Amino acid sequence: MDLIRKKRAEAVNRIISKGYLSTKRVYVGMATCEIAAGSKEVMAVFQDAIAKGLTDVYLSQKGCAGRCNLEPTVEVVEEGKIPVKYGLVTPERAREIIERHLKKGEVIQEWVI
Amino acid sequence: MADKQYKLTFCDGSGCLKNHAREFRQLFEEELRRHQIQQNVQIHLSGCLGMCTKGPILIVNPGYILYGNLRSEDAPEIVQEHLINGKPVSRLIIQEDHLYNRFFRIFGDSEFFGRQMRIALRNCGVIDPEKIDDYLAMRGYEALAKVLTEMTPQQVIEEVKKSGLRGRGGAGFPTGLKWEYTAKQSDPEKYVICNADEGDPGAFMDRSAIEGDPHTVLEGMIIGGYAIGSRQGIIYIRAEYPLAVQRLKKAIEDARREGFLGERILGTDFSFDIRICLGAGAFVCGEETALIHSIEGARGMPRPRPPYPSVSGLFGKPTLINNVETWANIPVIIIDGADWFSRIGTATSKGTKVFALAGKVRNTGLVEVPMGTTLRDIIFGIGGGIPNGKKFKAVQTGGPSGGCLPEKYLDTQIDYESLAKAGSIMGSGGMIVIDEDSCMVRMARFFVEFTQDESCGKCTPCREGTKRMLEILTRITRGQGKPGDIEKLERLGTMIQKASLCGLGQSAPNPVLSTIRNFREEYEEHIHQKKCRAHECTALLSFVVQDNCVGCGACKRVCPVNAVSGNRKEKHSINPNLCIKCGQCYDACKFNAIAKV
Numbered sequence: 001m002d003l004i005r006k007k008r009a010e011a012v013n014r015i016i017s018k019g020y021l022s023t024k025r026v027y028v029g030m031a032t033c034e035i036a037a038g039s040k041e042v043m044a045v046f047q048d049a050i051a052k053g054l055t056d057v058y059l060s061q062k063g064c065a066g067r068c069n070l071e072p073t074v075e076v077v078e079e080g081k082i083p084v085k086y087g088l089v090t091p092e093r094a095r096e097i098i099e100r101h102l103k104k105g106e107v108i109q110e111w112v113i
Numbered sequence: 114m115a116d117k118q119y120k121l122t123f124c125d126g127s128g129c130l131k132n133h134a135r136e137f138r139q140l141f142e143e144e145l146r147r148h149q150i151q152q153n154v155q156i157h158l159s160g161c162l163g164m165c166t167k168g169p170i171l172i173v174n175p176g177y178i179l180y181g182n183l184r185s186e187d188a189p190e191i192v193q194e195h196l197i198n199g200k201p202v203s204r205l206i207i208q209e210d211h212l213y214n215r216f217f218r219i220f221g222d223s224e225f226f227g228r229q230m231r232i233a234l235r236n237c238g239v240i241d242p243e244k245i246d247d248y249l250a251m252r253g254y255e256a257l258a259k260v261l262t263e264m265t266p267q268q269v270i271e272e273v274k275k276s277g278l279r280g281r282g283g284a285g286f287p288t289g290l291k292w293e294y295t296a297k298q299s300d301p302e303k304y305v306i307c308n309a310d311e312g313d314p315g316a317f318m319d320r321s322a323i324e325g326d327p328h329t330v331l332e333g334m335i336i337g338g339y340a341i342g343s344r345q346g347i348i349y350i351r352a353e354y355p356l357a358v359q360r361l362k363k364a365i366e367d368a369r370r371e372g373f374l375g376e377r378i379l380g381t382d383f384s385f386d387i388r389i390c391l392g393a394g395a396f397v398c399g400e401e402t403a404l405i406h407s408i409e410g411a412r413g414m415p416r417p418r419p420p421y422p423s424v425s426g427l428f429g430k431p432t433l434i435n436n437v438e439t440w441a442n443i444p445v446i447i448i449d450g451a452d453w454f455s456r457i458g459t460a461t462s463k464g465t466k467v468f469a470l471a472g473k474v475r476n477t478g479l480v481e482v483p484m485g486t487t488l489r490d491i492i493f494g495i496g497g498g499i500p501n502g503k504k505f506k507a508v509q510t511g512g513p514s515g516g517c518l519p520e521k522y523l524d525t526q527i528d529y530e531s532l533a534k535a536g537s538i539m540g541s542g543g544m545i546v547i548d549e550d551s552c553m554v555r556m557a558r559f560f561v562e563f564t565q566d567e568s569c570g571k572c573t574p575c576r577e578g579t580k581r582m583l584e585i586l587t588r589i590t591r592g593q594g595k596p597g598d599i600e601k602l603e604r605l606g607t608m609i610q611k612a613s614l615c616g617l618g619q620s621a622p623n624p625v626l627s628t629i630r631n632f633r634e635e636y637e638e639h640i641h642q643k644k645c646r647a648h649e650c651t652a653l654l655s656f657v658v659q660d661n662c663v664g665c666g667a668c669k670r671v672c673p674v675n676a677v678s679g680n681r682k683e684k685h686s687i688n689p690n691l692c693i694k695c696g697q698c699y700d701a702c703k704f705n706a707i708a709k710v
Contacts, residue, residue, distance in 0.1 A: 004254055007249055007254070011249035012249075015247065029238065035356070061241050062239065065237065065238025065325075065478075065479075066234070066480060067225065067478050069476060
């Protein structure tokens, strides 16, 4: 039991050390259904942006949340703020999310689920 | 922020009421009126949320901010700070100890998620499925540690029995009993199997569960292995799920590295390992005895039971076989307790069930709801109703083994018994909504075509019977139905049900029998009047140009067989002898002048 608590604490530390808390967290849904809907391309846009110097973002993937007709989905979570989940994200929309939401902090209301 | 729509949920369970929840709510509502923001806020009441000691409870969406232990003086603060200034009052937010429902915290999508309760899917869409760290952070493998250090195998079985969990693969056998039978066998060699051979058309619960949170399934299986005294687990998964297989493989490797799988798990004397077995996608291999044959390398065919797999299963050894969703429930039962789990649901069915909601419904997707939720709540509440203003016709549950339920059954509560009583089954969780544009005969024909294709051929009634049923149904949809066909279908169906060995055969006629029972008039129309009211059966359909035709010629241009004739600005006509009923003219007409009759 102690061992598992230790393991959990270590895991949490590892996650935090990857920049979990300090930044905006972006999650892209990546299950078979979402990949079919085009989430790989969306993921690539975010990866590309980070490679090109977008900072303060923790990018991660997730399984299917069950919102099939609105896939691909992208979620932006910020500490202390209400999380935002975008539906039907295309690579173009992803680029706009980076520009408007991640860089300028503007929530793009019309795409929010 | 005052223009933002908030949704407030007040717990109205008796525990909270004892803590003056109602008085708090009245005060809160007054406060809303005082600030004149009551029109921006939607208020729901909920039944007991199971957090009675922390009442009164208030949940604010979006964001699933959970407030507890509220006093009357807190109301103005929440209204001012959270609802008006948009800053949640952290002093009053409470943390849940439970594993379930972590989901809502992250989403504002309360119409869809607010009515659900997520236990098996608790981490799906919340964590990164390829990182064991994420799972550990969500108290992953804590249930395993608890079981290994604090519980005897017998206690684990008792806990599962007490929880009232029943098999989520469809048949609903009590899971705890199955564990007990397998544990009682004296053979030192035993196997644990996870049945991930999900084959129902339109069902994807297991795939999503594995792709979203593979470690939960592993943890459940390891606990199962400990409870029955097994060293080897096998996940039987179809090869059509490459991503799920890949994530499972990664999860197994990670779990081995962290010491959750392999020799001497977490430093105890218990050793257990899991391997993956790929299935070739035969529907019948979801049946447990056929699945076992398939793992053994034999042809996937069922065998008579008893002996049940718990006595003589894989390689003749006692085998514990459960469905993905069942396994995913186990860690929650261990951590949150059987008492808590058995409070959810109905008298005979406990916990939650995952459904793959599909078909003619606004929000398609995966939903997990407590047992006892009505079909209406799922379809019109979570699902958002039927799109395009169409009328609801039926809901098909349980895939090719299930039945179609018409509107009068919409208020049926979901549990194993009530669905069976209504003439369908729980099944593994496929749920297809059908609107008025779908023909029930074709629907039945589709499912029989599927089972006919998937019948392994061992039993004559199933092999030949489904073939004959398919022939009759095909005839009916082609307008060649004969009087007496319905009775023949009923007779054949009952015979197949009675004389087949396995679940596939026994349930294959269900889609036909249930549609005959509930939509007999549609069958009769097809046979006697040669009419399909949904206009889906092309043989019973013709396209006619109506008087409001302006003679634009759009239909004429798209017709591939030149069946449309007529001069410009005059009414056109369609030659029924040439028409192949492709429907292109119908789509091309901008004046709705072409009708299906």
